[in-house]
Amino acid sequence: VENAPTPFDMIGEENLYRLIDAFYRRVANHPNLAPIFPDDLTETVRKQKQFMTQFLGGPPLYTSEHGHPMLRARHMPFEITETRAKAWLSCMDKAMDEVELTGSFRDFFFARLVQTAQHMINTDENQD
Numbered sequence: 101v102e103n104a105p106t107p108f109d110m111i112g113e114e115n116l117y118r119l120i121d122a123f124y125r126r127v128a129n130h131p132n133l134a135p136i137f138p139d140d141l142t143e144t145v146r147k148q149k150q151f152m153t154q155f156l157g158g159p160p161l162y163t164s165e166h167g168h169p170m171l172r173a174r175h176m177p178f179e180i181t182e183t184r185a186k187a188w189l190s191c192m193d194k195a196m197d198e199v200e201l202t203g204s205f206r207d208f209f210f211a212r213l214v215q216t217a218q219h220m221i222n223t224d225e226n227q228d
């Protein structure tokens with residue numbers, strides 16, 4: 101039998117990549133996010149395309165090259181506050197507007213990103 105279409109099949113590689121490009125253009129210009137990202141986002145964008153592909157049920161591109169994502173551990177070098185998580189999600193929300201991602205697929209995808217973003221928070225807001 102055929103496998104059911106994955107969320108990755110539903111959005112398609114081209115639209116997913118356009119979304120990620122639009123997202124990192126916003127991250128690069130966000131005053132609270134840009135300082136913790138590298139100046140050159142080429143490699144960050146490439147890894148995120150690999151990760152999001154597998155996150156949405158497509159081929160395991162990220163794991164093939166980098167091993168288990170261990171996302172929370174990989175984010176530990178960066179101070180991720182609730183404010184930064186909200187900023188990340190806001191950049192994604194606007195990127196979804198820009199590429200005109202709509203409907204129940206958008207709601208499903210965004211809800212999964214909200215969950216993951218909350219899981220990345222590793223620094224109390226008033227710590228410093």
Ligand code: HEM
Pocket residue numbers: 133136137138143144147148151155166171174175178180184185186188213216217218220221
């Ligand atoms: C890498 C910040 C949430 C997936 C990174 C990096 C930073 C960062 C600074 C390192 C970039 C680099 O060195 O190239 C944040 C902040 C978040 C957040 C502030 C707010 C909550 C997320 C979420 C996801 C995600 C929700 C997935 C759904 C990734 C991936 C990488 C990454 C796949 C590459 C890891 C690697 O080096 O292999 N993030 N992130 N991040 N982030 Fe996030």
